[in-house]
Amino acid sequence: xxxxxxxxxxxxxxxxxxxxxxxxxxxxxxxxxxxxxxxxxxxxxxxxxxxxxxxxxxxxxxxxxxxxxxxxxxxxxxxxxxxxxxxxxxxxxxxxxxxxxxxxxxxxxxxxxxxxxxxxxxxxxxxxxxx
Numbered sequence: 001x002x003x004x005x006x007x008x009x010x011x012x013x014x015x016x017x018x019x020x021x022x023x024x025x026x027x028x029x030x031x032x033x034x035x036x037x038x039x040x041x042x043x044x045x046x047x048x049x050x051x052x053x054x055x056x057x058x059x060x061x062x063x064x065x066x067x068x069x070x071x072x073x074x075x076x077x078x079x080x081x082x083x084x085x086x087x088x089x090x091x092x093x094x095x096x097x098x099x100x101x102x103x104x105x106x107x108x109x110x111x112x113x114x115x116x117x118x119x120x121x122x123x124x125x126x127x128x129x130x131x
Contacts, residue, residue: 002033003074003097007090010083017046017079032057050075070096 002024009020018040025033032053039049054068063071074093081089 002028002030003090003094006078007087007094010086010090014083021046046078047072047076067100070100 005024006020009015021033021040022037025037035053035056036049039052040046043049050072054071057063077089
């Protein structure tokens, strides 16, 4: 995950956030991170780069407003403290991202069971009506 990789890179490389984000963009081939890197080319502010990249995300990516707010909170404090503070910040948000991903996974499983049952019973009702 991005926050985990950034935390490791900060700890072991201590490079600039632009360099770390650009490296992550090249290794992951993630369109969102590529957009953030492009905006960082034009402006030095990482939080503004995240904000602009988030506004360009399409609806189909599935991020809610709450998800976008959490990502912006992550970006706002990135690069504002010392190395240990950055690592703790990334670990904190890694935990939040993991919890959100687990909740979405559980929701997906629940809804998929519901949709299968709904499809089955709709077909059954249609069969009863036709017979």
